[in-house]
Each structure stands twice: as C-alpha cells, then as structure tokens.
Amino acid sequence: MKILFDFLPIVLFFGMFKYAEGHRDWAASTATDWLGFMVSGGLVGPAEAPVLLATMVVIVATLAQILWIKARGRKVDAMLWVSLSLVMVLGGATIYFHSESFIKWKPTVLYWVMGGALLLGQLVFKKNGIKSLLGAQMVLPDSVWRTVNFSWVGFFSVMGFLNLWVAFNF
Numbered sequence: 001m002k003i004l005f006d007f008l009p010i011v012l013f014f015g016m017f018k019y020a021e022g023h024r025d026w027a028a029s030t031a032t033d034w035l036g037f038m039v040s041g042g043l044v045g046p047a048e049a050p051v052l053l054a055t056m057v058v059i060v061a062t063l064a065q066i067l068w069i070k071a072r073g074r075k076v077d078a079m080l081w082v083s084l085s086l087v088m089v090l091g092g093a094t095i096y097f098h099s100e101s102f103i104k105w106k107p108t109v110l111y112w113v114m115g116g117a118l119l120l121g122q123l124v125f126k127k128n129g130i131k132s133l134l135g136a137q138m139v140l141p142d143s144v145w146r147t148v149n150f151s152w153v154g155f156f157s158v159m160g161f162l163n164l165w166v167a168f169n170f
Contacts, residue, residue: 009061009087016057020050027053038095051100055091058103062087082113104167108160115156122149 020027027049035052036042044052062084069076086106093102121127130152131145140148 005065009058009065012061013054013058017050017054020053024049035095038092039098040096041098044098048098048100051103052095052098055094055103059087059091079110079114083110086110086113101168105164108163108167111156111160111163115153115160118149118156119153122146122153 020030024046028044028046031039031044031049031052032042035044035056039052062080066076066080066084069080086109087103090102090106090109094100118129121129128142128145128149130149131140131142135145
C-alpha cells in the first residue's frame with residue numbers, strides 16, 4: 001500500500017496531463033484562472049496548459065502527502081522532503097516560465113541526488129548507505145556491500161541520463 005501512496009503524485013500528474021491534453025481549451029482557461037498570477041505574462045495558452053496544470057497537481061499532491069504523514073504523527077522520509085523541494089523549485093520554474101523542461105529534470109536530479117548521497121557516504125564518510133538500509137536483513141562481507149553500493153550509484157547515474165534522453169526525445 002505504501003508504494004501506491006508514494007506513486008500517487010506521479011499518477012495524478014499523468015492523469016491530469018492526459019485529461020488536459022484532450023481538453024486544451026478547458027486546460028488553458030483553467031490554468032489561466034488558477035495560475036495566471038504565477039505565470040510570466042499572466043496568460044496560459046493551450047499548448048503549455050496541460051503540463052502546467054499537471055505540475056500544479058503534482059506540487060499539491062506532494063504537499064498533501066507530507067501533511068497526511070505529519071497529521072498521522074509519522075516521520076516524513078528524507079527522500080520525500082527532497083522530492084518536495086525539487087518539485088517546488090523545478091515545478092515553480094515550469095509554471096513561471098511556461099516551460100516543461102524544468103519539470104522534466106526533476107526525476108534526473110532526484111536520481112543523481114540519491115546516487116550522489118550513496119557515493120559521498122561511501123567515499124567521504126566511510127558509510128555504506130545500502131548496508132545501512134539492508135544490513136539488518138542480510139549478512140554480507142564488506143567488499144560485497146561496497147560492490148552493491150557502487151552498483152546502485154551506477155544505476156542511479158544511468159537512470160538520470162536515461163530520463164533526460166526519454167524526456168527530451170519522446
């Protein structure tokens with residue numbers, strides 16, 4: 001169930017994007033009404049309205065996730081805070097500048113932050129992030145933990161580049 005909760009903002013983003021893409025006039029009118037005060041020029045056209053509405057939905061959904069977790073008295077994961085920060089900054093730039101390029105960078109930056117944290121932890125702080133997460137479930141030699149950690153660093157790096165390639169070519 002947690003995985004559905006974690007992916008809810010993404011599902012809502014794509015749901016709103018697809019709906020708004022099929023109803024561009026409604027999307028332009030709604031985006032101008034809701035976001036006109038935040039966008040450069042104050043007017044949203046039909047071409048950029050779907051991504052701007054979807055971006056606003058993902059920002060609100062991520063904020064709602066954090067509020068829901070806090071209201072239940074639970075601790076918010078660090079990655080959710082990082083995700084919120086990225087979606088606020090890059091989503092805000094997407095809305096203000098009417099450019100979907102900024103929001104397309106969000107997954108890449110998130111992947112690279114995770115990979116960078118694992119790499120810095122291993123090389124600078126001599127802490128293996130993957131071992132910290134999974135060490136209680138399995139016992140492995142330190143050399144294997146290092147290999148697994150560096151494999152995840154490589155995975156996140158490749159995923160960041162793959163996201164950019166897909167985002168800007170398809």
